[in-house]
């Protein structure tokens with residue numbers, strides 16, 4: 001299977017996530033400006049994939065024949081600033097930038113190492129989480145709910161929350177996945193459903209507003225989601241709409257698992273209050289499929305992420321195992 005983001009002969013190649021599910025196509029990005037635009041448009045998105053994009057962006061800047069150190073650092077800052085919430089983006093940039101004194105070849109080698117490690121760490125993180133999920137329904141296939149897209153499209157390959165699904169599916173352990181559509185950009189309906197269909201996993205797409213009802217009706221054994229930034233205390237930023245799912249899961253005593261590589265953990269901030277939340281264009285809310293869905297000039301509140309407090313999280317799971325969370329057994 002093709003990687004979501006890769007390096008090919010001086011270009012960054014991405015699966016164009018703006019085109020899915022209607023068309024599966026790749027884009028070749030030749031400049032940092034094209035990369036920054038692709039990140040802002042969410043043609044490449046998802047925290048671990050953004051980490052890879054950050055590292056490759058620095059490699060691309062360093063590979064320019066006339067690039068001096070100041071110029072590469074300026075380009076690196078442009079990439080790191082393209083989106084503020086997922087800490088993986090600046091993590092990837094910093095990792096590649098640290099090799100700059102050793103020359104462009106060393107920078108590219110480090111960026112490619114970020115890509116190579118991605119599948120391994122996410123397989124391990126999701127493997128640990130799969131064990132926790134299995135313990136909640138030991139005798140039958142599980143019924144999961146997820147929000148946004150934390151699959152292979154959000155990483156270089158494999159995925160985090162959907163990685164749990166792939167592990168469990170391999171042993172016949174998934175009855176179905178409920179995929180929140182994830183307003184306003186529909187990463188759940190467009191991308192998660194596409195990945196589940198490709199993998200032959202039974203699924204249903206539901207409006208975000210139906211998630212609490214699914215939990216109340218006992219249709220969900222566990223919630224699994226990814227993360228964009230995890231504070232030192234375990235508070236977790238993820239796609240807008242995650243926090244209400246966590247509230248409803250706690251109310252109905254359904255375990256809520258966050259699955260992410262350690263590169264998503266930001267130990268420089270004590271709690272979620274310090275996480276910068278990206279606010280996006282009003283048009284994402286006031287227009288749909290080329291039509292207006294609100295009066296002309298309507299004021300809009302469009303945060304792209306929310307913060308789920310750690311006391312609502314059963315476990316935050318990384319490649320090293322359980323990182324934080326209440327770990328109480330809600331049921």
Ligand code: MRU
Nearest residue numbers: 045046047148150154226227239
């Ligand atoms: O705005 P997006 O699509 O980049 O947001 C992505 C998410 O919120 C994902 O859930 C998160 O990055 C985890 S991906 C493994």
